[in-house]
Amino acid sequence: MRHTHPLPGDIGLTQISGITGRLIRFGQWINGDGFTDYEHAFLVLPDDQLLEAEPGGARIVPLDTYDGADVRYVCPERLTERQRAAICAAATRYTGVPYSFLDYLAIAAHRFRLPLPGLRRYVASTRHMICSQLVDQCHEDAGVHLFADGRWPGYVTPMALYNLLAD
Structure with missing residues (x-):
């Protein structure tokens, strides 16, 4: 579902330039999520704010941080105001959560069914x-299950969100 202005609880998908963006794009392709150019996801919060994971830790910043960027806003169909509020309330608990590029390797290992106990x-x-x-965890915490394909919690890339929610 698309809106002219993103609503709290919506998911923003955008590009990351440079070598980091190319590595994430390649990792998503290896994971079977495609090769479209969305390497970053963030969650829209009330008051024109957003929550995003960054190498220095998850942070809340103004939504206009992405003014001028190619951002695709998506959300699950029929998301209620109560669900949107619960998603945003969950988001505030994750400020400062560390980022890990190793999770891309773990997602790939899972996709290829590599026998890695634990x-x-x-x-x-x-x-x-x-x-x-x-983004997926904030939805889960609010009782909004984005994926019904049996994937493990945490095994989500920006392109998986795009493939699930984009028109």
């Missing part, structure tokens, strides 16, 4: 999250 437990226990994991 992988699922490791991803859940580190409390590190990439941007798409953070």
Whole structure:
């Protein structure tokens, strides 16, 4: 679902330039999520704010941080105002959560069914999250389950969000 102005609880998908963006794009392709150019996800909050995972930790910044960027806003169909409020309330608990590029490797290992005992437990226990994991977790905490495909919690890339929610 698309809006002219994003609403609290919506998900923003955008590009990351440079080598980091190319590496994430390649990692998403390896994970089977496609090769479209969305390497970053963030959650829209009330008062024109957003929550995003960054290498220095998850942070809340103004929504206009992405003015001029190519941002695709998506959200689950029929998201109620109560659900939007719960998603945003959950988001405030994740400020400062560390980022981990290793989660992309864990997602790839899971996709290729590599026999790595404890992988699922490791991803859940580190409390590190990439941007798409953070967005998905805020929805989960609010009782909004984005994925019904049996994937492990935390095994979400920005392109997985795009593939699920984009028109």
